[in-house]
Amino acid sequence: MAYEVIIPAAGQGKRMGAGKNKLFLKIDGLPVFIHTLKVFEKDENCSKIWLVTSPQDKQEMHSLIKRNKITKIAAIVDGGDERQYSVYNAVKEISKDAIVLVHDAARPFIDVHQMKELTEVAATNGAAVLAVPIKDTVKKVTGDTVEETVDRSSLWAIQTPQAFRISLLKEAHEKAIREEFLGTDDASLVERLGHNVKIVMGNYDNIKLTTPEDLYFAEAIIQKYKV
């Protein structure tokens, strides 16, 4: 099923501590965000890529896109102070009724084969997210003291891509803005509409590069996918 994808890439990478946007760090010789873009460039079901960047990163990202022959970029959109606002700046640009994926540029190890089920579930249900069951025990903590251990049988680690009918995603973002709600993912905005969000099983390789340790994992994962 055809889809368009919004790639938020306008963060600063503060937790990575690299002194620059972590998306420019190289894995196996290529910048992180180029690895991510290449997945969608190769996917014949992806019709357009909407890349969201910060003003300071725009020119460098544009030249790297050209050098790596990424041709599906519909527009490079200005980011906002929060991930949610960055995504919305791209949502506003999408007019026709489409299935839209939102995928973090910081998650380069997305398996293209997972897009098919994700987009089909979103087309039927309106919203779907990739997720994996958590593996650790989770506890609620106040200060340095455990308050309670949470039953983990119903806890999932939510990933991206997250897939939506664009009309639903637009409605959800606009409600969040009106009510000054800030969520950490797009699905939480759709949930606030009272709309069900379906889970599609992801995989544990689909990590978000966030802190320095993630770079070690990334080097290992890239070896797994090298043909």
Ligand SMILES: Nc1ccn([C@@H]2O[C@H](COP(=O)(O)OP(=O)(O)OP(=O)(O)O)[C@@H](O)[C@H]2O)c(=O)n1
């Ligand atoms: N204002 C923002 C913040 C984040 N992002 C993007 O959203 C994705 C997930 O965000 P995160 O991993 O938190 O990236 P950063 O915000 O850069 O990281 P940090 O919080 O450590 O600064 C990343 O691809 C990031 O570039 C964005 O487009 N606009």
Ligand SMILES: C[C@](O)(CO)[C@H](O)COP(=O)(O)O
């Ligand atoms: C959207 C997300 O990747 C789902 O797990 C996550 O919420 C992004 O969080 P971040 O703090 O903006 O990286």
